[in-house]
Amino acid sequence: MFLAGHGYNQIIRELTEQSYKSRYGKPISKGTLGTILRNEKYTGTYIFNLTDSKDAAGKRNGNRHKNSEDVIRVEGGMPQLVTKEDFQKAQDKMNQNKRQPGAYKAKEMYLLSGLIVCGECLKKVGIQYAMMGNTKYSGRSKLKYVTYRCGNRDRTKACKNPELRREYIEAYVLAQLQEKIFNDEAIPVLAKQLNEYQKSKQTSVKADQQRLIKSLEGVERQIDNIVNAVAGGLNNPAILEKLSSLEQQKIELETKLLEAQQVKEKAAITEDALRQLLSGFQDHITSRNLPEIKKFIGSYVEKVIVYKEHVEVIFKLQVVDLIDGGEGSRTPVRR
Template sequence: MLIVHKLDRFSRDKYDSAKYKRKLKLNGVTENLDSSPESVILESLLKGMAEYYSKNLAREIMKGMKETAYQCKHTGGLPPIGYAVDPVTRKYIINEEERGIVETVFSMFLAGHGYNQIIRELTEQGYTSRYGKPISKTLGTILRNEKYTGTYIFNLTDSKDAAGKRNGNRHKNSEDVIRVEGGMPQLVTKADFQKAQEKMHQNKRQPGAYKAKEMYLLSGLIVCGECLKNVGIQYAMMGNTKYSGRSKLKYVTYRCGNRDRTKACKNPELRREYIEAYVLAQLQEKIFNDEAIPLLAKQLNEYQKSKETHVKADQQRLNKSLEGVERQIDNIVNAVAGGLNNPTILGKLSSLEQQKIELETKLLEAQQVKEKAAITEDALRQAFWLSGPHHQPQSS
């Protein structure tokens, strides 16, 4: 038997109520109301009032939350990684201990690193989620979060559907979304955020690059000339592996992506070692030559200086964290010297000492990055020589 003191405790949705009442009846659970026509009306009226109360309450709560949102204040829940909430103003502020996560994710992703490489780098830097776990599934959420550009956003995702399920990827109409430019501290430039969105969209269109068992240097970079000439469409040349002959020799080639779809393309497949060696030779002859080396060295050194600026920001963040840890250690030491001897406090002191060692190690590593030697023209020439086609492995 199921006992509720009011009908609205059973359900505030008439569809749910009908569904669960039928389940109860099938299992022999009886109703307290009699079977008269008046009881049917009374029950329907009570359920309707309960549902009205629930939906009206939700509407009033949303009114208050929208007023809070127009003031760019926190409306509840956990703030995004990289942000904290000011306890006085209830507005978002930068979390200095986490801002490095956001900056590392965006800078590495835009530099061409994959998710696994970014996760390893974050782990090596000692970053974890707020629950102490490695940062992994949240990378996509970070890269898609427009709030990092300084735009306050509220009421973006859609509410539950008719089945009661919520989908965070389903967005509301733009007129229902509250956006306030400059309503949050900026962690990522709008240009970098837009580049990240374009790169993620491009990666969706080329998922095979992350699953291929062979490395194709020219994947997505060369197109089929036959299709371009005949039908005016640029079909990409895709990597392909096949085995032929009795000995099952492996042939790795590039082939037109239109061949399998329409069977109309007659362009023959290109052996990978031939086309890649040709392109590398052309690059070395026309780009990595004596005239271009000084310019490349200059650009690489400028890029290294920009990385040093990023490292400088990390150093400032680490120094602030170190100062905070040292201040806590001093407070505990003074308390112990004053006669306070608590096992919990002593355990906290041990944890803080470990944090201090880790922060000092990271500061030392950052200093080593800043002191990295400049890239010379001779070093570039040697690198291009070793990676040139005359050093590529010969095909069997």
């Protein structure tokens, strides 16, 4: 669709209608779509060690790439879904679009794009229609209003969920972030939970390494047996085909093991580090640094569901409910 001239909004609408979601279960956003179009792995090239390691807070910037000599590429290392010719055409077209920013630059920044969905459609038809940014002018003085409204409203006119003023909903989500996650009472609990999660991930990585080592040893034993048999005079086409398959398995296992070994044990996350993170977040809010605020929201908010009478904010992390004192990994906040 992209090569045929369709825009991101058209492609996203088509994907939404067919119930496609991102690998994290979220609606496809423009950012996700751009990442897909840039992903060389779809051409059959397995790539890893591409991005810089995580920072002290455990966050990774997927857009910050390492030097080309540090990136490991394995041609034919995974199934090819897109021809290299089509992939290159897409890159050329995206680069051409970059050189024409006036036609493609968004006039407004929506902090909740990709996160905010229509609760009424979800309740009525079971589909999470994304709420899209919308600008309109009203009254004699043509005052400008920037809102979020359900994408299904434009497509079918069936949704009756009212539009929501951008400044209201974005301010509300920011307030909930500060109240539920970035505050003095929640930080000790958050630090403990992050360290427990980090420890569990490290244990999982070590288990994966041991499993890969055992699998690699098994494949190498099979290769040695076949090589010895061939050296002893056995020359069967099926045996040679099996040897070729095992050699490919060995390459894949070695690649995965090398990737797993790149994972370093992380230092414990301290409460002071989280407070510094909070301080940076508040500085961004004060200075209205919208790109950084948008990154923060994307890191800690899983979804914002808008109903006619209330809004639910679902966080990605376990947070303390300061009203009821309970804890949960999905904490709806209603207004």
